[in-house]
Amino acid sequence: xxxxxxxxxxxxxxxxxxxxxxxxxxxxxxxxxxxxxxxxxxxxxxxxxxxxxxxxxxxxxxxxxxxxxxxxxxxxxxxxxxxxxxxxxxxxxxxxxxxxxxxxxxxxxxxxxxxxxxxxxxxxxxxxxxxxxxxxxxxxxxxxxxxxxxxxxxxxxxxxxxxxxxxxxxxxxxxxxxxxxxxxxxx
Amino acid sequence: xxxxxxxxxxxxxxxxxxxxxxxxxxxxxxxxxxxxxxxxxxxxxxxxxxxxxxxxxxxxxxxxxxxxxxxxxxxxxxxxxxxxxxxxxxxxxxxxxxxxxxxxxxxxxxxxxxxxxxxxxxxxxxxxxxxxxxxxxxxxxxxxxxxxxxxxxxxxxxxxxxxxxxxxxxxxxxxxxxxxxxxxxxxxxxxxxxxxxxxxxxxxxxxxxxxxxxxxxxxxxxxxxxxxxxxxxxxxxxxxxxxxxxxxxxxxxxxxxxxxxxxxxxxxxxxxxxxxxxxxxxxxxxxxxxxxxxxxxxxxxxxxxxxxxxxxxxxxxxxxxxxxxxxxxxxxxxxxxxxxxxxxxxxxxxxxxxxxxxxxxxxxxxxxxxxxxxxxxxxxxxxxxxxxxxxxxxxxxxxxxxxxxxxxxxxxxxxxxxxxxxxxxxxxxxxxxxxxxxxxxxxxxxxxxxxxxx
Numbered sequence: 001x002x003x004x005x006x007x008x009x010x011x012x013x014x015x016x017x018x019x020x021x022x023x024x025x026x027x028x029x030x031x032x033x034x035x036x037x038x039x040x041x042x043x044x045x046x047x048x049x050x051x052x053x054x055x056x057x058x059x060x061x062x063x064x065x066x067x068x069x070x071x072x073x074x075x076x077x078x079x080x081x082x083x084x085x086x087x088x089x090x091x092x093x094x095x096x097x098x099x100x101x102x103x104x105x106x107x108x109x110x111x112x113x114x115x116x117x118x119x120x121x122x123x124x125x126x127x128x129x130x131x132x133x134x135x136x137x138x139x140x141x142x143x144x145x146x147x148x149x150x151x152x153x154x155x156x157x158x159x160x161x162x163x164x165x166x167x168x169x170x171x172x173x174x175x176x177x178x179x180x181x182x183x184x185x186x187x
Numbered sequence: 188x189x190x191x192x193x194x195x196x197x198x199x200x201x202x203x204x205x206x207x208x209x210x211x212x213x214x215x216x217x218x219x220x221x222x223x224x225x226x227x228x229x230x231x232x233x234x235x236x237x238x239x240x241x242x243x244x245x246x247x248x249x250x251x252x253x254x255x256x257x258x259x260x261x262x263x264x265x266x267x268x269x270x271x272x273x274x275x276x277x278x279x280x281x282x283x284x285x286x287x288x289x290x291x292x293x294x295x296x297x298x299x300x301x302x303x304x305x306x307x308x309x310x311x312x313x314x315x316x317x318x319x320x321x322x323x324x325x326x327x328x329x330x331x332x333x334x335x336x337x338x339x340x341x342x343x344x345x346x347x348x349x350x351x352x353x354x355x356x357x358x359x360x361x362x363x364x365x366x367x368x369x370x371x372x373x374x375x376x377x378x379x380x381x382x383x384x385x386x387x388x389x390x391x392x393x394x395x396x397x398x399x400x401x402x403x404x405x406x407x408x409x410x411x412x413x414x415x416x417x418x419x420x421x422x423x424x425x426x427x428x429x430x431x432x433x434x435x436x437x438x439x440x441x442x443x444x445x446x447x448x449x450x451x452x453x454x455x456x457x458x459x460x461x462x463x464x465x466x467x468x469x470x471x472x473x474x475x476x477x478x479x480x481x482x483x484x485x486x487x488x489x490x491x492x493x494x495x496x497x498x499x500x501x502x503x504x505x506x507x508x509x510x511x512x513x514x515x516x517x518x519x520x521x522x523x524x525x526x527x528x529x530x531x532x533x534x535x536x537x538x539x540x541x542x543x544x545x546x547x548x549x550x551x552x553x554x555x556x557x558x559x560x561x562x563x564x565x566x567x568x569x570x571x572x573x574x575x576x577x578x579x580x581x582x583x584x585x586x587x588x589x590x591x592x593x594x595x596x597x598x599x600x601x602x603x604x605x606x607x608x609x610x611x612x613x614x615x616x617x618x619x620x621x622x623x624x625x626x627x628x629x630x631x632x633x634x635x636x637x638x639x640x641x
Contacts (some may be wrong), residue, residue, distance in 0.1 A: 006496075019455065033432060078409075102190075103193060103221060104195065104199060106199075130189075132192045134192060141192075141196065143192055143195050144197075145190075155253075155254050156253070159253065174256060175256075176254070176255060176256035177254045177255050177256075178190075179255070179445060180197055180198065180256065180257065180442070180445065181190050181194060182190070182257045183197050183441040183442065183444070183445040184194075184198050184356075184438045184441050185190060185194040185438075186190075186200070
């Protein structure tokens, strides 16, 4: 387990008003705590939440764990009286992997659609986990499950690039976080 | 593929063709510590506090909308009942506070801000009376502020003095916005058994039992339920109907839970509750009345409507309760007349009367909602009408509410247009016989007995 150590120097680099979250993997030194208090920063002790990376405290330095991909870092919000954080996450995510997107293309069938979609995904470094395609009555619908965590690009970049392929006259592309489908169809 | 091809397509269909959306994410903001010695001081503190807490709500919700592909139709703020916050002010007129709320709402980009509220169910304080009397001007001079007043509870009974006062306030609010069809009344609601975590306007406010800041979420989805019912065999029995609604409500609510939690998480605030309501919009196909008619009623309002609505409300609650960790708010099926094309049609063809609507409110999630009545209704008739609705809530341990618009210059059969989500309302006839002596008695209706239930 990698420990995150926050020193007074780290605290000095933070913006005033930043909230510092301390989980079981974080050590906040006494001088850092004192400096945070003097600068009016909120120090919040988390009770053993997983990860516990603080998106509100943009703590720099080599000791800070890196978020998997920009845009996917989750704020470890404190749940006052609404159950523990891990239970909440399990309740809604249904096992979905943060950082996975579902790309669909629906339109009149013609050669080359799947290759256009996969080429766009490949250029951004998306890791295609699964592909499904059906053709009914001359219309095709393609579904791709793509892991974007290792790509270095965020959701918005993927969405913007893929939506460039979308057109009402040809085929329509949607890009949605996989957690939406997991939440709806899996308990 | 861990998800089936059909499951993914079903979700996309709900999003793109059946109006599946999150009706509202509502940020509750505690204002108790904004109390001060003058209205100007309180207004300034409140304005600053709302901007500080809710400044990022709209942008954050928008980012979740994009990634999850689900529209979040409204972003709102609910604050501590203002009658509590303004109690120490020597002035009588709280309008400047409403105006500060309105300006803050504009600054934050939210659709509505709720909480211009008084709690008068067992007697009104000076601040409660001041707030009620400030409502007409406050609502006529603001765009985004919503007002609500608690007039009764099952434990306290019904405050008929406050009810009569609110009947006057409603008439006055309509008169001051006569040029716009009395639209101020669309932003004003009175309650029996008011809830503290309601994310829906006009009754949204942050109860005193809540935390400093909390995000509540309200779902929608009549269009999705409607589609599910069209897939069902017409001869299927009512158990099957209930089962289909329950399963669909589960899916809708899971979206609310997911989106609400994500928005709360990105804002760094605790997530509160999901309000499991079927909330219609004037859009074609997004109608609770359509759902009732798909069950087999020729028109909403005919015999069987109350039963169909009871079945619908119960099935929505059962499906939703399983899908959400914390359920709250109003949770059921809304039946606002002006916001539901099927309800409007039912009134216009004469299938749905005010009396039947009142019966339906005994099993729906709230009450008489967005109902237009003739502008010349007397204060006493209005008070008695509100009293009837409060009685249904008080005796049945449920939340009931009245959001009613006495449209100045209009009579039965006329149609008043508000536009947007508020839709258009056909003016419904009220009973011509007087309740004057009864309504003028005032006083506190004693709380009902809690035993001998039958």
